[in-house]
Amino acid sequence: MSKKTSGNSTLKKIFTIIMFGVSFIYFCAFRFLVIPSGDDYFWLGKMGKYLMNHMFYGPQATYGGSSNGRYLGNLLEIVTMHKLPVAILAYGIFWTLLLWCIWYLSKKTITSLLLSFLFIFTMQDAFINNILGWNAGFVNYVPPVVMGLIYIIVVNKGVAKKFVPIVSILLLLLGLAGGLFNEVWNITQLALGLLVLGYSYWKKDLKSYHITYFLGTIGSALIMFTHKGYHEASTYRKTSYTLSTIWDTYSKVTHFWLITFNLILLIAILLAIFVLAIKTKISSENKLAVSIFSVIFLIYYIIINNFFRNNFHLNPMYGYKTVRASIAVPESLVSIALMIFIGYCIWVFFKNDPKMWLYYLLTGVIAGQLLFVSSPVNSRGYFLSYVLMYLIGMKFVLSALNELRIKNYLINLILLATLIVCGYTYQSMMYANYHANLIRVSDPDYYNGKKELTKHVPYVKFVWFNDLMNQQNAPYWKNHIDTYKHILK
DSSP states (O other): OOHHHHHHHHHHHHHHHHHHHHHHHHHHHHHHHOOOOTHHHHHHSHHHHHHHHTTTOOOHHHHGGGSSSOHHHHHHHHHHHHOHHHHHHHHHHHHHHHHHHHHHTTTTOHHHHHHHHTGGGGSOHHHIIIIITOHHHHHHHHHHHHHHHHHHHHHHHHTTOOOOTHHHHHHHHHHHHHTSSOHHHHHHHHHHHHHHHHHHHHTTOOOHHHHHHHHHHHHHHHHHHTSGGGGSOOSSOEEOOOHHHHHHHIIIIIHIIIIITOHHHHHHHHHHHHHHHHHSOOOHHHHHHHHHHHHHHHHHHHHHHHHHHHHOOBOTTSSBSOOOHHHHHHHHHHHHHHHHHHHHHHHHHHTTOHHHHHHHHHHHHHHHHHTTEEESOOSGGGHHHHHHHHHHHHHHHHHHHHHHTOOHHHHHHHHHHHHHHHHHHHHHHHHHHHHHHHHHHTOHHHHTTSSOOOOOOSOGGGSHHHHOGGGOOHHHHHHHHHHHHHHHO
């Protein structure tokens, strides 16, 4: 290795370490500025304490959907609401780990590092509102997907490396823990374990930790779904196996979160597919079909997003209250066509990449589960699919950039500049929200219960349920101000 190459490698390592350090600090500061809402105060108070003392089981009439088998998600919610320093550390660690996993699974280059860090700035508003800006959403959805990605990293690394026996035990525990945050990932990690097990057996490369992880996911499912809360009549959770109900929910609500509203990611993927179609050596039939359809889908999604934004009103949960079937059905059919098209493009360009097929199949597993849910219907479950879609998008984009032969330093400078602007913008909006909230909750009449809040924070999408004001808690903010007044001055 030449001195120049060695020096570049050292600089890359230093830059990578600095970036992850900055990420951790950024997310820690972000969490301090998060305004809790709704369920956060439920778990903070007497109701949460009761459930914790009764293995998260309570009468349906009183506790509804909060009586569940999300043992680790519920526990982390309670701890982080009682201890802000723990909340800050957990938020910083898990968001940074998520970005690290995305980077690690995407070739570990500087370009992939910067694209990984842009992840949160590509998320649609529904994910910002329900995951990034809400403690209850974060604790139940970010840690489990991190655990799943860590398993994929271990499996990928294990192809060329032999692990010590303790890894099998650690992955058993990882499988047990990963499913105790939410029901969707609990079932998805079962599918993940089974897919890896089947593929490894087929390739004659079955390892002990493939088996122990899968056993852990089975144990996790048994622990969660034997919880008594799932075996009683519930006004909160409802499923439907009626095809008309499933189709109505998908066409009028859920496909927007799965596909349509992920506009930044869709543009990136479709542009990358177009570049690959033009630049790579594939059959003329594939070249023509893929390039034409990528352009058609690209134009369509830009137009349809603009159409919905200008003609329909989103409710505070980022879903349209009423969409005519004449609009919803064709739009949802296009979304299905797009999913098929992306699968076809994976086959054309990356047919021998097992990770791409794994992400694609797991996205279908997650979406497949949610098709049967008639209540509660929300965007949070689709965040897990979005992470996997982003990994698919990273592969397409990085491959397309490689084909374009643009100097790496130019691409990286543009990405770094974009990252700095986006990071500053989000942190500024959080800061503005936080101080606007401090002003409104510092009113003695609010503390004393004489009046309700009357003003929204400036950027409502960063507070759960678009800053529904009756979801705030005066005692929490009084205690917060008294505890951190030396910082807040």
